[in-house]
Amino acid sequence: MGFTTNPLGRTVPKSPRCYLNFRPCRILLNRAQTTVFVDEAKIYVKAGNGGNGCVAFRREKYVPRGGPSGGDGGAGGSIYLEANPHDNTLLRFRFNREFRAARGRHGEGSNRTGHSGEDLILPVPVGTIVIDEETGEQLVDFTAPGHRRQVARGGRGGRGNQHFAKPWHQAPREFEEGQLGEERHLRLELKLLADVGLVGFPNVGKSTLISRISAARPKIADYPFTTLEPGLGVVSADGAPGRNIGRTFVVADLPGLIEGAHTGAGLGTRFLRHIERTRLVAHLIDTSDASDRDPVRDFETIQGELAAFSAALAAKPMLVVATKLDATTDRARLESLRAFCASRQLEFYAISAVTGEGVAHLVRALADALDRLAPLASVEPADARSESGIAGGAVAGMGTTGDRRVAPRTEDR
Ligand SMILES: Nc1nc2c(ncn2[C@@H]2O[C@H](COP(=O)(O)OP(=O)(O)OP(=O)(O)O)[C@@H](O)[C@H]2O)c(=O)[nH]1
Ligand SMILES: [Mg+2]
Numbered sequence: 001m002g003f004t005t006n007p008l009g010r011t012v013p014k015s016p017r018c019y020l021n022f023r024p025c026r027i028l029l030n031r032a033q034t035t036v037f038v039d040e041a042k043i044y045v046k047a048g049n050g051g052n053g054c055v056a057f058r059r060e061k062y063v064p065r066g067g068p069s070g071g072d073g074g075a076g077g078s079i080y081l082e083a084n085p086h087d088n089t090l091l092r093f094r095f096n097r098e099f100r101a102a103r104g105r106h107g108e109g110s111n112r113t114g115h116s117g118e119d120l121i122l123p124v125p126v127g128t129i130v131i132d133e134e135t136g137e138q139l140v141d142f143t144a145p146g147h148r149r150q151v152a153r154g155g156r157g158g159r160g161n162q163h164f165a166k167p168w169h170q171a172p173r174e175f176e177e178g179q180l181g182e183e184r185h186l187r188l189e190l191k192l193l194a195d196v197g198l199v200g201f202p203n204v205g206k207s208t209l210i211s212r213i214s215a216a217r218p219k220i221a222d223y224p225f226t227t228l229e230p231g232l233g234v235v236s237a238d239g240a241p242g243r244n245i246g247r248t249f250v251v252a253d254l255p256g257l258i259e260g261a262h263t264g265a266g267l268g269t270r271f272l273r274h275i276e277r278t279r280l281v282a283h284l285i286d287t288s289d290a291s292d293r294d295p296v297r298d299f300e301t302i303q304g305e306l307a308a309f310s311a312a313l314a315a316k317p318m319l320v321v322a323t324k325l326d327a328t329t330d331r332a333r334l335e336s337l338r339a340f341c342a343s344r345q346l347e348f349y350a351i352s353a354v355t356g357e358g359v360a361h362l363v364r365a366l367a368d369a370l371d372r373l374a375p376l377a378s379v380e381p382a383d384a385r386s387e388s389g390i391a392g393g394a395v396a397g398m399g400t401t402g403d404r405r406v407a408p409r410t411e412d413r
Helices: 016-021 023-034 206-213 270-275 295-309 332-344 359-372
Strands: 003-005 011-013 040-046 079-084 098-100 120-125 128-132 138-141 148-152 174-176 183-190 196-200 231-236 248-253 280-286 318-323 347-350 404-406
Touching: 040 148, 079 128, 098 120, 120 128, 120 183, 138 148, 148 183, 196 206, 196 270, 196 295, 206 231, 206 248, 206 359, 248 359, 280 295, 280 359, 295 332, 318 332, 318 359, 332 347, 347 359
Parallel strands: 040 098, 079 120, 196 248, 196 280, 280 318, 318 347
Antiparallel strands: 003 011, 040 183, 079 148, 128 138, 128 183, 174 404, 231 248
């Protein structure tokens, strides 16, 4: 094994393994490991092929002309996706993109059926939408934990020659080949399922609020764009120690938006898709002395960004929350925002997530507003159609059924 000089000027062995010693590779690996929130993935799934039927004849002492005894092929394994409540990212599909279920074994003599291939169940986060890459058709929307759907059906095993015996055809050499398993290219898109989405400029206190009202512990800091990926928190509206937890709802904390986000400024608006399915938007505006922006203009800027992303998002029921009440000495801007909201008939609340002032009132108001609004889209019954696969989906590589073959006659039969 020879040696060579790598791009960093180090002497390393020539074998391909030596590339792991290159510092740039390590940096790439480290970077990949730190990216934890993945909300889009493309995968390829291939169900197992069915095993072929067998051509065999019973050969036994004192049993002349024992008859056909070719067993059937086993079925190929199918591939299912299942909504897993413990996952909140599609990270597992970032590096593993190809999934193949096991094939069925061929049938054997003495009427032995081949072993069926094992099914493959891939967990996905709740809120994942599955789209067929080739047709663009939405196949399934995982809205409830435990919801399972078949995305590629395993091929059926072929029949052995035992099935082709007739009184007038007692030594059949016909058998069937197993069907091919379905294969698909799928696009997975994660849209978190939350009831309330928190939007607003960076640093207005979105993460502080969610950490105050739920068990979520996002990073909080005094600089813009602390939050880089959406996070969820479960809020109990009427809960108190020793009491029933009462009404609960899910809140999504989003990265901050700035003017021009729809053109890519700041972190852009890509993550707004995670509140497309929320029932309510809470718009947080900093009216404290720490901000010198006009709160009404802040409201209109963010509203413009929501509208640029989607008209439906801008039209969602919204309530406005003035934050950092404890740090607001000059209340003029707070009052101007309150008057503006009154003129627009928007519910208005003022809170301090640090002291807790107004927070309980806001939480109850959010729960009341949700009670008035329609519930999230009703969920398809858990796996009503999973056994039958996805109806109507175009399937590539589907084998033909009952592809009957005839085995060549041999001397010893
Ligand atoms: N005094 C006071 N400070 C607050 C309050 N809420 C948040 N802050 C402070 O404001 C700063 C920003 O808070 P975050 O919760 O990180 O703000 P954010 O809206 O999540 O910001 P991004 O994630 O960057 O969009 C932090 O230093 C918080 O301590 C409040 O009610 N009162
Ligand atoms: Mg934040």
